[in-house]
Amino acid sequence: MFLPMNNRYYSLDVFRGATVALMILVNNPGSWSYIYAPLDHAAWHGCTPTDLVFPFFLFAVGNAMSFVMPRFEQVGTSIFLKKVIKRTLLIFAIGLFLNWSPFVKWNEGLLVVKPWNEIRIMGVLQRIALCYFLASLIVYFGKTRGAFVTGAIFLMTYWFLCFWLSASGSPYSLEGYFGTRIDLQLLGSNHMYKGEGVPFDPEGLTSTLPAIVQVIFGYLVGQYIQQKGKSYELLSRLFITAVLLTLAGLCWSTAFPLNKKIWTSSYVLYTTGLAIFTLTTLIFLIEFNNYKGAATRFFDVFGKNPLFIFVLSGFLPRILNLIRIADRINENGHPVYLSPFGWFYEHVCKPVSPNLKNGSLLYAIVMIAFYWLIVYLLDKKKIYIKV
Known part of the structure; x- marks a missing residue:
């Protein structure tokens, strides 16, 4: 229930x-x-505390989804799709608005309009929108088991694609990452992030695939919390899960390095484990020990x-x-x-x-x-x- x-x-x-x-x-x-x-952020491979923030937020999106999905299932597929598509488009549009804003810029002392062909299409909100949309569909139609299996397939498939479609002998490098070629084809270099010195988008379309799994994990944890209620069994199992995922991510990183900018599968497991550990600690302090301070x-x-x-x-x-x-x-x-x-x-x-x-x-x-x-x-x- x-x-x-x-x-x-x-x-x-x-x-x-x-x-x-x-x-x-x-x-x-x-x-x-x-x-x-x-x-x-880590310069490339690695994971700093800052690199935990975005995956933690996607995990929180999945938590929230676990509370509204039962109501979506009650109202039917057509209403579910209407609401999810509307919310996805709105969040994505807000992200584009933020990238384009304030629509003008200073140029040699004059305010000129920022042209569309200079605007980055992807970004944090755009990734949230896409992850929310696809994770919602997977959870709604696949249910719990289907969502878990799909998430595992996504992580393994992404690893395979990164390794076999690399542009050089270094598949997980900035130069070798396969996703940049796809993003260039679909988005165009003018619409991509250039903070790495070349067109490369850390919130690109291809690296969104494993990020979807972050939302799915958040959903599964949120669902489990609701099913188990406030019990020490809940705490112990969440803690064990957190440790196992964190260690699995670290072990996998020896072959598929932790990397936020290409959102590697090992990074998903590692950050999800830390997110569960953090949430479990908060549940223990707040729900079990009634800590509600400043x-x-x-x-x-x-x-x-x-x-x-x-x-x-x-x-x-x-x-x-x-x-x-x-x-x-x-x-x-x-x-x-x-x-x-x-x-x-x-x-x-x-x-x-x-x-x-x-x-x-x-x-x-x-x-x-x-x-x-x-x-x-x-x-x-x-x-x-x-x-």
Whole structure:
């Protein structure tokens, strides 16, 4: 039996809220040049704490899905498809909107329209949309057993594709990764991320395949939590599962390295294991020991408006970048302009320490506090923006 929605575990909400807060933290440093290693992504292979944030969020999407799927099954296939397709298109469109925003840019002192042929198509929200859509179909039509088997097939198939379709003798390298060729064909280089120095999208279409499994795992865990209820059997089995998946991911990484940017299958197992371990710890503290202190309340409000505050944290800096504050004259005699957020970093956060990483971290913490205040006020007014 599924528990009704009003019996939903508070620990799941705190888990989702903490994940959103960490996403904002790592996406908003004062300077990308000065970041402490745990708050930066691995250069290629490997997994830092920052590399856990996105898979944790997809895992949380699956948790949430486990609570609404019984209602979808009751209303029928046509209504299920209508709701899932509508939500998928809306989230994907919001992601495109965020990539294109604020639709104009400064060019030699003039504001010009950002052309469509320069806009990246994929991104975090677009991946969430695709993973949500495909995982929903797999779970709805395949049920629990079918979802588990499909997830396993996806992970093994992706490993096979990475190895056999590589463009060089190094299948898991930036140059050898097979997915880039497919993304180039389907998306085009102008619409891809270029942060690696070449067209390569870390949220590309091909690497979305294993990311879908992250949502499926989240669904299966959420379903199991509801079926077992608050019992020590639940805790022990979740803990054992977390250990086994984490170790399986580490073992697999000897052949298929942990890598967020191509979202390897070993990375899925490893991060899912850590997500289950984190969630199990929260269940133990919150549901079994009734810990509901300042920390849980802090993260809870992020979890009540997760999509809205994530989009706002990406959109607001883009809008404020259109405001140019004359700050100083550089060595060539040209004026240097800063945005309001940039001015705050340069003149308030940066001077606090000779170690520029401290100022950059302080800025990120202030941003967290700023966005927390927004979701806190929304929560006080009972305003919850859903998609």
